[in-house]
Amino acid sequence: MDRNSSIAVFDSGFGGLTVMCALKAALPHENILYFGDTAHLPYGNKSREAIVRYASECCLFLAQKNLKLLIIACHSACSAGLVEALQEQLPFPIIGVTSCGIEEVVRVSLGGHVAILGTRATISSGLFQKQIQTKLPKTQVTALACPLFVPLVEEGFIEHPLTEMVVKEYLGEVKGQGIDTLLLGCTHYPLLKKAIQKELGEGVLLIDPALACVQKASDLLKKEALLSERIEEPPAQFFVSDDAEKFKELGQYFLGHCIPSVALYLPSNKAL
Protein backbone atom coordinates (compact mmCIF):
# COMPACT_ATOMS: atom_id res chain seq x y z
CA MET A 1 0.00 0.00 0.00
CA ASP A 2 1.46 3.36 -1.05
CA ARG A 3 0.45 6.78 -2.40
CA ASN A 4 -0.47 5.25 -5.75
CA SER A 5 -2.80 2.66 -4.29
CA SER A 6 -6.53 3.13 -4.85
CA ILE A 7 -9.51 4.12 -2.73
CA ALA A 8 -12.55 1.86 -3.06
CA VAL A 9 -16.15 2.81 -2.34
CA PHE A 10 -18.64 0.01 -1.71
CA ASP A 11 -22.43 0.29 -1.73
CA SER A 12 -25.40 -2.00 -2.25
CA GLY A 13 -26.25 -0.10 -5.43
CA PHE A 14 -26.52 3.53 -6.41
CA GLY A 15 -26.72 5.62 -3.24
CA GLY A 16 -22.97 5.35 -2.58
CA LEU A 17 -22.42 7.35 -5.77
CA THR A 18 -23.24 10.46 -3.72
CA VAL A 19 -20.25 9.56 -1.51
CA MET A 20 -18.08 8.84 -4.53
CA CYS A 21 -18.95 12.20 -6.11
CA ALA A 22 -18.00 14.08 -2.98
CA LEU A 23 -14.77 12.07 -2.75
CA LYS A 24 -13.86 12.73 -6.38
CA ALA A 25 -14.50 16.45 -5.92
CA ALA A 26 -12.34 16.63 -2.79
CA LEU A 27 -9.53 14.33 -4.00
CA PRO A 28 -9.53 14.53 -7.81
CA HIS A 29 -6.08 12.94 -8.21
CA GLU A 30 -7.00 9.72 -6.44
CA ASN A 31 -7.71 6.51 -8.30
CA ILE A 32 -11.21 5.54 -7.17
CA LEU A 33 -12.96 2.19 -7.60
CA TYR A 34 -16.71 1.87 -7.03
CA PHE A 35 -18.61 -1.37 -6.44
CA GLY A 36 -22.42 -1.51 -6.48
CA ASP A 37 -23.84 -4.89 -5.39
CA THR A 38 -26.73 -4.60 -7.83
CA ALA A 39 -27.35 -8.38 -7.72
CA HIS A 40 -28.58 -8.03 -4.15
CA LEU A 41 -29.89 -4.47 -3.82
CA PRO A 42 -31.64 -3.15 -1.86
CA TYR A 43 -29.99 -4.21 1.41
CA GLY A 44 -32.66 -2.35 3.43
CA ASN A 45 -34.96 -5.38 3.53
CA LYS A 46 -32.36 -8.17 4.00
CA SER A 47 -31.17 -9.84 7.21
CA ARG A 48 -27.88 -8.80 8.89
CA GLU A 49 -26.36 -12.20 8.03
CA ALA A 50 -27.27 -11.97 4.35
CA ILE A 51 -25.99 -8.37 4.11
CA VAL A 52 -22.60 -9.21 5.66
CA ARG A 53 -22.30 -12.31 3.44
CA TYR A 54 -23.12 -10.47 0.20
CA ALA A 55 -21.08 -7.35 0.96
CA SER A 56 -18.03 -9.22 2.26
CA GLU A 57 -17.54 -11.05 -0.98
CA CYS A 58 -17.70 -7.84 -3.03
CA CYS A 59 -15.27 -6.11 -0.66
CA LEU A 60 -12.83 -9.04 -0.71
CA PHE A 61 -12.87 -8.75 -4.52
CA LEU A 62 -12.02 -5.03 -4.20
CA ALA A 63 -9.32 -5.82 -1.62
CA GLN A 64 -7.28 -7.60 -4.32
CA LYS A 65 -6.93 -4.33 -6.22
CA ASN A 66 -4.12 -2.67 -4.23
CA LEU A 67 -6.18 -0.47 -1.94
CA LYS A 68 -5.06 2.08 0.63
CA LEU A 69 -8.59 2.76 1.91
CA LEU A 70 -12.05 1.24 1.69
CA ILE A 71 -15.20 3.29 2.28
CA ILE A 72 -18.43 1.46 3.12
CA ALA A 73 -20.94 3.93 1.70
CA CYS A 74 -24.03 1.95 2.69
CA HIS A 75 -25.80 2.57 5.99
CA SER A 76 -27.57 -0.81 5.94
CA ALA A 77 -24.20 -2.60 5.60
CA CYS A 78 -22.62 -0.45 8.33
CA SER A 79 -25.59 -1.12 10.62
CA ALA A 80 -25.19 -4.86 9.97
CA GLY A 81 -21.60 -4.68 11.32
CA LEU A 82 -19.72 -4.94 8.02
CA VAL A 83 -16.94 -2.49 8.92
CA GLU A 84 -15.95 -4.45 12.04
CA ALA A 85 -16.27 -7.83 10.27
CA LEU A 86 -13.98 -6.72 7.42
CA GLN A 87 -11.45 -4.75 9.47
CA GLU A 88 -10.42 -8.00 11.22
CA GLN A 89 -9.38 -9.49 7.87
CA LEU A 90 -7.99 -6.58 5.84
CA PRO A 91 -4.70 -4.65 6.25
CA PHE A 92 -5.88 -1.19 5.05
CA PRO A 93 -8.22 1.14 6.96
CA ILE A 94 -11.97 0.88 6.46
CA ILE A 95 -14.30 3.84 7.03
CA GLY A 96 -18.05 3.42 7.40
CA VAL A 97 -20.36 6.24 6.33
CA THR A 98 -22.64 5.69 9.34
CA SER A 99 -20.03 6.38 12.03
CA CYS A 100 -18.88 9.46 10.08
CA GLY A 101 -22.44 10.80 10.20
CA ILE A 102 -22.71 10.11 13.92
CA GLU A 103 -19.38 11.83 14.66
CA GLU A 104 -20.45 14.87 12.66
CA VAL A 105 -23.77 15.15 14.52
CA VAL A 106 -21.95 14.93 17.85
CA ARG A 107 -19.49 17.60 16.67
CA VAL A 108 -22.04 20.18 15.50
CA SER A 109 -25.15 19.48 17.61
CA LEU A 110 -26.42 22.35 19.72
CA GLY A 111 -27.59 19.82 22.29
CA GLY A 112 -31.30 20.34 21.78
CA HIS A 113 -33.16 17.89 19.58
CA VAL A 114 -31.57 15.66 16.92
CA ALA A 115 -33.67 13.90 14.25
CA ILE A 116 -32.38 10.92 12.30
CA LEU A 117 -33.91 9.84 9.00
CA GLY A 118 -33.15 6.42 7.53
CA THR A 119 -34.50 3.28 5.87
CA ARG A 120 -36.57 0.90 7.93
CA ALA A 121 -33.55 -1.46 8.35
CA THR A 122 -31.21 1.31 9.51
CA ILE A 123 -33.68 2.84 11.95
CA SER A 124 -34.79 -0.48 13.40
CA SER A 125 -31.14 -1.51 13.97
CA GLY A 126 -31.09 1.39 16.47
CA LEU A 127 -27.38 2.00 15.83
CA PHE A 128 -27.67 5.71 15.05
CA GLN A 129 -29.95 6.39 18.00
CA LYS A 130 -27.87 4.43 20.53
CA GLN A 131 -24.54 5.94 19.53
CA ILE A 132 -25.77 9.54 19.37
CA GLN A 133 -27.66 9.19 22.65
CA THR A 134 -24.56 7.74 24.36
CA LYS A 135 -22.37 10.60 23.15
CA LEU A 136 -25.00 13.32 23.73
CA PRO A 137 -26.89 12.02 26.76
CA LYS A 138 -28.80 15.27 27.35
CA THR A 139 -30.01 15.60 23.76
CA GLN A 140 -33.45 14.45 22.66
CA VAL A 141 -33.05 11.99 19.76
CA THR A 142 -35.93 11.09 17.40
CA ALA A 143 -35.51 8.50 14.68
CA LEU A 144 -37.85 8.31 11.68
CA ALA A 145 -37.98 5.57 9.04
CA CYS A 146 -38.69 7.09 5.60
CA PRO A 147 -38.88 4.02 3.35
CA LEU A 148 -40.53 5.79 0.40
CA PHE A 149 -37.65 8.25 -0.06
CA VAL A 150 -35.43 5.74 -1.91
CA PRO A 151 -38.02 4.69 -4.51
CA LEU A 152 -38.96 8.36 -5.01
CA VAL A 153 -35.33 9.32 -5.69
CA GLU A 154 -34.83 6.28 -7.93
CA GLU A 155 -37.92 7.30 -9.90
CA GLY A 156 -36.51 10.78 -10.38
CA PHE A 157 -39.23 12.49 -8.32
CA ILE A 158 -36.79 14.95 -6.76
CA GLU A 159 -38.68 18.23 -7.03
CA HIS A 160 -42.22 16.98 -7.38
CA PRO A 161 -45.46 17.62 -5.47
CA LEU A 162 -45.54 13.91 -4.61
CA THR A 163 -42.17 14.13 -2.91
CA GLU A 164 -43.25 17.23 -0.98
CA MET A 165 -46.29 15.30 0.20
CA VAL A 166 -44.22 12.30 1.32
CA VAL A 167 -41.77 14.61 3.10
CA LYS A 168 -44.70 16.27 4.93
CA GLU A 169 -46.10 12.84 5.82
CA TYR A 170 -42.85 11.60 7.35
CA LEU A 171 -41.65 14.84 8.98
CA GLY A 172 -45.03 15.99 10.27
CA GLU A 173 -44.32 14.19 13.53
CA VAL A 174 -41.20 16.25 14.34
CA LYS A 175 -42.07 19.61 12.73
CA GLY A 176 -42.26 22.31 15.37
CA GLN A 177 -40.61 20.03 17.95
CA GLY A 178 -37.46 22.15 18.18
CA ILE A 179 -35.23 20.04 15.90
CA ASP A 180 -31.85 21.78 15.52
CA THR A 181 -29.88 19.04 13.74
CA LEU A 182 -31.10 16.44 11.26
CA LEU A 183 -29.01 13.48 10.08
CA LEU A 184 -29.65 12.24 6.53
CA GLY A 185 -29.05 8.59 7.44
CA CYS A 186 -29.32 7.11 3.94
CA THR A 187 -27.12 7.88 0.94
CA HIS A 188 -30.14 8.67 -1.26
CA TYR A 189 -31.52 11.33 1.06
CA PRO A 190 -29.11 14.19 0.23
CA LEU A 191 -30.92 14.37 -3.12
CA LEU A 192 -34.05 15.40 -1.17
CA LYS A 193 -32.22 18.05 0.91
CA LYS A 194 -34.14 20.92 -0.65
CA ALA A 195 -37.58 19.42 0.05
CA ILE A 196 -36.60 18.48 3.62
CA GLN A 197 -35.12 21.91 4.35
CA LYS A 198 -38.22 23.58 2.91
CA GLU A 199 -40.49 21.53 5.18
CA LEU A 200 -38.49 22.05 8.39
CA GLY A 201 -37.23 25.58 7.74
CA GLU A 202 -33.76 27.09 7.40
CA GLY A 203 -33.09 26.90 11.15
CA VAL A 204 -32.45 23.14 11.01
CA LEU A 205 -28.91 22.01 10.16
CA LEU A 206 -28.93 19.05 7.76
CA ILE A 207 -25.98 16.65 8.11
CA ASP A 208 -24.90 14.70 5.03
CA PRO A 209 -22.67 11.83 6.23
CA ALA A 210 -21.10 11.62 2.75
CA LEU A 211 -19.34 14.95 3.30
CA ALA A 212 -18.18 13.95 6.80
CA CYS A 213 -16.95 10.65 5.39
CA VAL A 214 -14.90 12.34 2.67
CA GLN A 215 -13.37 14.71 5.22
CA LYS A 216 -12.37 11.76 7.40
CA ALA A 217 -10.89 9.89 4.42
CA SER A 218 -8.89 12.93 3.39
CA ASP A 219 -7.59 13.57 6.94
CA LEU A 220 -6.60 9.91 7.34
CA LEU A 221 -4.66 9.71 4.08
CA LYS A 222 -2.92 13.01 4.83
CA LYS A 223 -1.89 11.83 8.28
CA GLU A 224 -0.50 8.56 6.89
CA ALA A 225 1.23 10.41 3.99
CA LEU A 226 -0.81 8.38 1.56
CA LEU A 227 -2.40 11.15 -0.52
CA SER A 228 -1.77 10.74 -4.25
CA GLU A 229 0.85 12.96 -5.87
CA ARG A 230 -0.49 12.34 -9.37
CA ILE A 231 -0.94 15.36 -11.62
CA GLU A 232 -3.57 13.70 -13.80
CA GLU A 233 -7.14 13.07 -12.63
CA PRO A 234 -7.86 9.40 -13.33
CA PRO A 235 -11.45 8.47 -14.18
CA ALA A 236 -13.26 6.34 -11.61
CA GLN A 237 -13.70 2.62 -12.33
CA PHE A 238 -17.07 0.98 -11.79
CA PHE A 239 -17.96 -2.61 -10.90
CA VAL A 240 -21.40 -4.15 -10.36
CA SER A 241 -22.66 -7.66 -9.62
CA ASP A 242 -25.62 -7.53 -12.05
CA ASP A 243 -26.84 -5.59 -15.09
CA ALA A 244 -24.08 -3.16 -16.01
CA GLU A 245 -26.32 -1.42 -18.55
CA LYS A 246 -28.97 -0.53 -15.99
CA PHE A 247 -26.24 0.77 -13.68
CA LYS A 248 -24.98 3.09 -16.42
CA GLU A 249 -28.49 4.37 -17.04
CA LEU A 250 -29.49 5.15 -13.45
CA GLY A 251 -25.95 5.91 -12.27
CA GLN A 252 -25.48 8.90 -14.54
CA TYR A 253 -28.49 10.43 -12.87
CA PHE A 254 -26.72 10.31 -9.49
CA LEU A 255 -23.40 11.46 -10.93
CA GLY A 256 -24.70 14.16 -13.25
CA HIS A 257 -22.60 12.79 -16.14
CA CYS A 258 -22.40 9.53 -18.08
CA ILE A 259 -20.45 6.48 -16.97
CA PRO A 260 -18.33 5.35 -19.92
CA SER A 261 -17.91 1.74 -18.79
CA VAL A 262 -19.02 -0.59 -16.03
CA ALA A 263 -17.48 -4.03 -15.41
CA LEU A 264 -19.56 -6.99 -14.25
CA TYR A 265 -18.19 -9.09 -11.38
CA LEU A 266 -20.35 -12.15 -10.76
CA PRO A 267 -20.01 -13.30 -7.16
CA SER A 268 -18.40 -16.75 -7.02
CA ASN A 269 -20.54 -17.34 -3.95
CA LYS A 270 -17.61 -18.82 -2.07
CA ALA A 271 -18.65 -16.49 0.72
CA LEU A 272 -22.18 -17.86 0.77
Added chain:
Amino acid sequence: MDRNSSIAVFDSGFGGLTVMCALKAALPHENILYFGDTAHLPYGNKSREAIVRYASECCLFLAQKNLKLLIIACHSACSAGLVEALQEQLPFPIIGVTSCGIEEVVRVSLGGHVAILGTRATISSGLFQKQIQTKLPKTQVTALACPLFVPLVEEGFIEHPLTEMVVKEYLGEVKGQGIDTLLLGCTHYPLLKKAIQKELGEGVLLIDPALACVQKASDLLKKEALLSERIEEPPAQFFVSDDAEKFKELGQYFLGHCIPSVALYLPSNKAL
Protein backbone atom coordinates in the same frame (compact mmCIF):
# COMPACT_ATOMS: atom_id res chain seq x y z
CA MET B 1 -47.60 -37.37 -9.09
CA ASP B 2 -51.13 -38.14 -7.89
CA ARG B 3 -54.16 -36.49 -6.25
CA ASN B 4 -52.28 -36.20 -2.96
CA SER B 5 -49.30 -34.39 -4.46
CA SER B 6 -48.88 -30.69 -3.64
CA ILE B 7 -49.28 -27.41 -5.51
CA ALA B 8 -46.37 -24.99 -5.15
CA VAL B 9 -46.52 -21.23 -5.59
CA PHE B 10 -43.26 -19.38 -6.26
CA ASP B 11 -42.69 -15.64 -6.01
CA SER B 12 -39.75 -13.30 -5.48
CA GLY B 13 -41.23 -12.28 -2.13
CA PHE B 14 -44.65 -11.28 -0.88
CA GLY B 15 -46.80 -10.38 -3.89
CA GLY B 16 -47.43 -14.04 -4.77
CA LEU B 17 -49.32 -14.36 -1.50
CA THR B 18 -52.28 -12.73 -3.28
CA VAL B 19 -52.20 -15.68 -5.72
CA MET B 20 -51.81 -18.17 -2.87
CA CYS B 21 -54.79 -16.69 -1.04
CA ALA B 22 -57.02 -16.96 -4.08
CA LEU B 23 -55.80 -20.54 -4.63
CA LYS B 24 -56.47 -21.54 -1.02
CA ALA B 25 -59.94 -20.04 -1.18
CA ALA B 26 -60.79 -21.89 -4.42
CA LEU B 27 -59.14 -25.20 -3.55
CA PRO B 28 -59.12 -25.45 0.26
CA HIS B 29 -58.36 -29.20 0.34
CA GLU B 30 -55.10 -28.89 -1.58
CA ASN B 31 -51.71 -29.06 0.09
CA ILE B 32 -50.04 -25.78 -0.89
CA LEU B 33 -46.36 -24.85 -0.59
CA TYR B 34 -45.24 -21.23 -0.95
CA PHE B 35 -41.68 -20.07 -1.65
CA GLY B 36 -40.68 -16.39 -1.40
CA ASP B 37 -37.13 -15.69 -2.63
CA THR B 38 -36.62 -12.98 -0.01
CA ALA B 39 -32.81 -13.21 -0.34
CA HIS B 40 -33.07 -11.69 -3.80
CA LEU B 41 -36.24 -9.58 -3.82
CA PRO B 42 -37.25 -7.45 -5.57
CA TYR B 43 -36.77 -9.06 -8.99
CA GLY B 44 -38.10 -5.91 -10.73
CA ASN B 45 -34.65 -4.31 -10.93
CA LYS B 46 -32.54 -7.44 -11.71
CA SER B 47 -31.38 -8.75 -15.10
CA ARG B 48 -33.20 -11.61 -16.88
CA GLU B 49 -30.18 -13.88 -16.35
CA ALA B 50 -30.01 -13.20 -12.62
CA ILE B 51 -33.78 -13.68 -12.21
CA VAL B 52 -33.80 -17.05 -14.01
CA ARG B 53 -30.73 -18.19 -12.02
CA TYR B 54 -32.17 -17.22 -8.62
CA ALA B 55 -35.70 -18.45 -9.29
CA SER B 56 -34.64 -21.75 -10.89
CA GLU B 57 -32.80 -22.86 -7.82
CA CYS B 58 -35.77 -22.15 -5.54
CA CYS B 59 -38.15 -23.94 -7.93
CA LEU B 60 -35.84 -26.98 -8.21
CA PHE B 61 -35.91 -27.17 -4.41
CA LEU B 62 -39.74 -27.12 -4.53
CA ALA B 63 -39.72 -29.74 -7.31
CA GLN B 64 -38.30 -32.31 -4.88
CA LYS B 65 -41.46 -32.07 -2.77
CA ASN B 66 -43.81 -34.29 -4.78
CA LEU B 67 -45.62 -31.62 -6.81
CA LYS B 68 -48.49 -31.95 -9.26
CA LEU B 69 -48.41 -28.28 -10.28
CA LEU B 70 -46.13 -25.27 -9.95
CA ILE B 71 -47.45 -21.71 -10.22
CA ILE B 72 -44.98 -18.92 -10.98
CA ALA B 73 -46.74 -16.03 -9.25
CA CYS B 74 -44.17 -13.39 -10.19
CA HIS B 75 -44.55 -11.30 -13.33
CA SER B 76 -40.86 -10.33 -13.42
CA ALA B 77 -39.87 -14.02 -13.39
CA CYS B 78 -42.46 -14.89 -16.06
CA SER B 79 -41.26 -11.98 -18.21
CA ALA B 80 -37.69 -13.25 -17.85
CA GLY B 81 -38.74 -16.60 -19.38
CA LEU B 82 -38.73 -18.73 -16.22
CA VAL B 83 -41.81 -20.82 -17.11
CA GLU B 84 -40.29 -22.00 -20.42
CA ALA B 85 -36.83 -22.56 -18.87
CA LEU B 86 -38.27 -24.75 -16.09
CA GLN B 87 -40.88 -26.63 -18.15
CA GLU B 88 -38.06 -28.21 -20.17
CA GLN B 89 -36.67 -29.80 -17.00
CA LEU B 90 -39.70 -30.65 -14.87
CA PRO B 91 -42.33 -33.40 -15.32
CA PHE B 92 -45.37 -31.57 -13.82
CA PRO B 93 -47.21 -28.63 -15.43
CA ILE B 94 -46.06 -25.06 -14.73
CA ILE B 95 -48.44 -22.11 -14.95
CA GLY B 96 -47.21 -18.52 -15.15
CA VAL B 97 -49.37 -15.73 -13.74
CA THR B 98 -48.47 -13.43 -16.64
CA SER B 99 -49.89 -15.61 -19.42
CA CYS B 100 -53.04 -16.19 -17.34
CA GLY B 101 -53.53 -12.42 -17.16
CA ILE B 102 -53.00 -12.05 -20.89
CA GLU B 103 -55.46 -14.85 -21.71
CA GLU B 104 -58.08 -13.27 -19.46
CA VAL B 105 -57.68 -9.84 -21.09
CA VAL B 106 -58.06 -11.42 -24.53
CA ARG B 107 -61.16 -13.31 -23.32
CA VAL B 108 -63.00 -10.32 -21.84
CA SER B 109 -61.74 -7.32 -23.82
CA LEU B 110 -64.35 -5.29 -25.67
CA GLY B 111 -61.78 -4.56 -28.34
CA GLY B 112 -61.38 -0.86 -27.56
CA HIS B 113 -58.46 0.25 -25.43
CA VAL B 114 -56.51 -1.97 -23.00
CA ALA B 115 -54.19 -0.51 -20.36
CA ILE B 116 -51.49 -2.58 -18.68
CA LEU B 117 -49.92 -1.56 -15.37
CA GLY B 118 -46.67 -3.18 -14.19
CA THR B 119 -43.25 -2.69 -12.64
CA ARG B 120 -40.56 -1.07 -14.75
CA ALA B 121 -38.99 -4.50 -15.50
CA THR B 122 -42.28 -6.07 -16.60
CA ILE B 123 -43.33 -3.14 -18.78
CA SER B 124 -39.92 -2.71 -20.38
CA SER B 125 -39.79 -6.44 -21.24
CA GLY B 126 -42.73 -5.66 -23.56
CA LEU B 127 -44.15 -9.18 -23.09
CA PHE B 128 -47.66 -8.13 -22.04
CA GLN B 129 -47.95 -5.55 -24.80
CA LYS B 130 -46.66 -7.82 -27.57
CA GLN B 131 -48.83 -10.80 -26.68
CA ILE B 132 -52.02 -8.80 -26.20
CA GLN B 133 -51.43 -6.82 -29.38
CA THR B 134 -50.82 -10.05 -31.35
CA LYS B 135 -54.04 -11.62 -30.08
CA LEU B 136 -56.10 -8.41 -30.32
CA PRO B 137 -54.58 -6.64 -33.33
CA LYS B 138 -57.33 -4.01 -33.59
CA THR B 139 -57.17 -3.01 -29.93
CA GLN B 140 -55.22 -0.01 -28.71
CA VAL B 141 -52.75 -1.16 -26.01
CA THR B 142 -51.12 1.26 -23.56
CA ALA B 143 -48.53 0.09 -21.02
CA LEU B 144 -47.67 2.11 -17.92
CA ALA B 145 -44.85 1.44 -15.46
CA CYS B 146 -45.98 2.23 -11.90
CA PRO B 147 -42.85 1.57 -9.84
CA LEU B 148 -44.04 3.37 -6.70
CA PHE B 149 -47.06 1.08 -6.24
CA VAL B 150 -45.02 -1.78 -4.69
CA PRO B 151 -43.28 0.34 -2.03
CA LEU B 152 -46.62 2.03 -1.24
CA VAL B 153 -48.31 -1.33 -0.69
CA GLU B 154 -45.37 -2.66 1.30
CA GLU B 155 -45.56 0.45 3.51
CA GLY B 156 -49.24 -0.19 4.14
CA PHE B 157 -50.39 2.99 2.34
CA ILE B 158 -53.41 1.27 0.83
CA GLU B 159 -56.15 3.81 1.40
CA HIS B 160 -54.13 6.96 1.87
CA PRO B 161 -54.12 10.39 0.19
CA LEU B 162 -50.54 9.70 -0.91
CA THR B 163 -51.60 6.58 -2.78
CA GLU B 164 -54.47 8.47 -4.42
CA MET B 165 -51.97 11.08 -5.58
CA VAL B 166 -49.58 8.47 -7.00
CA VAL B 167 -52.47 6.72 -8.75
CA LYS B 168 -53.52 10.07 -10.29
CA GLU B 169 -49.91 10.73 -11.35
CA TYR B 170 -49.52 7.39 -13.13
CA LEU B 171 -53.01 7.07 -14.59
CA GLY B 172 -53.45 10.71 -15.62
CA GLU B 173 -52.03 9.84 -19.02
CA VAL B 174 -54.77 7.34 -19.86
CA LYS B 175 -57.74 8.81 -18.00
CA GLY B 176 -60.48 9.80 -20.44
CA GLN B 177 -58.77 7.85 -23.25
CA GLY B 178 -61.54 5.29 -23.52
CA ILE B 179 -59.89 2.48 -21.51
CA ASP B 180 -62.32 -0.44 -21.20
CA THR B 181 -60.02 -3.10 -19.71
CA LEU B 182 -57.08 -2.67 -17.33
CA LEU B 183 -54.64 -5.45 -16.47
CA LEU B 184 -53.10 -5.35 -12.99
CA GLY B 185 -49.74 -6.69 -14.16
CA CYS B 186 -48.05 -7.01 -10.77
CA THR B 187 -49.13 -9.19 -7.86
CA HIS B 188 -49.11 -6.23 -5.45
CA TYR B 189 -51.50 -4.12 -7.51
CA PRO B 190 -54.78 -5.89 -6.63
CA LEU B 191 -54.37 -4.32 -3.17
CA LEU B 192 -54.76 -0.91 -4.88
CA LYS B 193 -57.86 -1.96 -6.87
CA LYS B 194 -60.13 0.45 -5.01
CA ALA B 195 -57.94 3.52 -5.63
CA ILE B 196 -57.42 2.61 -9.29
CA GLN B 197 -61.12 1.97 -9.87
CA LYS B 198 -61.99 5.27 -8.17
CA GLU B 199 -59.59 7.17 -10.43
CA LEU B 200 -60.72 5.57 -13.71
CA GLY B 201 -64.39 5.08 -12.89
CA GLU B 202 -66.64 2.03 -12.66
CA GLY B 203 -66.79 1.59 -16.44
CA VAL B 204 -63.28 0.14 -16.58
CA LEU B 205 -62.93 -3.62 -16.00
CA LEU B 206 -59.92 -4.44 -13.80
CA ILE B 207 -58.29 -7.82 -14.48
CA ASP B 208 -56.49 -9.53 -11.60
CA PRO B 209 -54.27 -12.25 -13.12
CA ALA B 210 -54.23 -14.08 -9.76
CA LEU B 211 -57.90 -15.00 -10.19
CA ALA B 212 -57.38 -16.09 -13.80
CA CYS B 213 -54.38 -18.14 -12.69
CA VAL B 214 -56.34 -19.95 -9.99
CA GLN B 215 -59.14 -20.72 -12.47
CA LYS B 216 -56.61 -22.19 -14.90
CA ALA B 217 -54.96 -24.26 -12.14
CA SER B 218 -58.33 -25.60 -11.05
CA ASP B 219 -59.44 -26.47 -14.62
CA LEU B 220 -56.14 -28.22 -15.32
CA LEU B 221 -56.20 -30.37 -12.19
CA LYS B 222 -59.84 -31.28 -12.82
CA LYS B 223 -59.11 -32.29 -16.40
CA GLU B 224 -56.18 -34.47 -15.33
CA ALA B 225 -58.21 -35.96 -12.42
CA LEU B 226 -55.63 -34.61 -10.00
CA LEU B 227 -57.86 -32.60 -7.65
CA SER B 228 -57.40 -33.58 -4.03
CA GLU B 229 -60.07 -35.76 -2.42
CA ARG B 230 -58.99 -34.86 1.11
CA ILE B 231 -61.68 -33.91 3.59
CA GLU B 232 -59.36 -31.87 5.80
CA GLU B 233 -57.98 -28.45 4.82
CA PRO B 234 -54.21 -28.63 5.30
CA PRO B 235 -52.45 -25.40 6.31
CA ALA B 236 -50.10 -23.94 3.71
CA GLN B 237 -46.35 -24.39 4.20
CA PHE B 238 -44.01 -21.43 3.74
CA PHE B 239 -40.37 -21.30 2.67
CA VAL B 240 -38.13 -18.26 2.23
CA SER B 241 -34.46 -17.75 1.33
CA ASP B 242 -33.80 -15.00 3.92
CA ASP B 243 -35.24 -13.62 7.15
CA ALA B 244 -38.17 -15.84 8.07
CA GLU B 245 -39.20 -13.45 10.86
CA LYS B 246 -39.63 -10.49 8.52
CA PHE B 247 -41.64 -12.69 6.15
CA LYS B 248 -44.02 -13.62 8.95
CA GLU B 249 -44.44 -9.95 9.87
CA LEU B 250 -45.16 -8.54 6.40
CA GLY B 251 -46.76 -11.72 5.08
CA GLN B 252 -49.65 -11.69 7.52
CA TYR B 253 -50.56 -8.30 6.13
CA PHE B 254 -51.02 -9.81 2.66
CA LEU B 255 -52.81 -12.89 3.99
CA GLY B 256 -55.02 -11.18 6.55
CA HIS B 257 -54.01 -13.75 9.21
CA CYS B 258 -50.79 -14.83 10.91
CA ILE B 259 -48.33 -17.30 9.47
CA PRO B 260 -47.54 -19.83 12.21
CA SER B 261 -44.19 -20.97 10.82
CA VAL B 262 -41.81 -20.19 7.97
CA ALA B 263 -38.85 -22.42 7.03
CA LEU B 264 -35.58 -20.96 5.79
CA TYR B 265 -33.98 -22.55 2.71
CA LEU B 266 -30.55 -21.09 2.00
CA PRO B 267 -29.72 -21.43 -1.69
CA SER B 268 -26.75 -23.76 -2.15
CA ASN B 269 -25.87 -21.62 -5.16
CA LYS B 270 -25.23 -24.68 -7.28
CA ALA B 271 -27.43 -22.98 -9.83
CA LEU B 272 -25.32 -19.83 -9.81
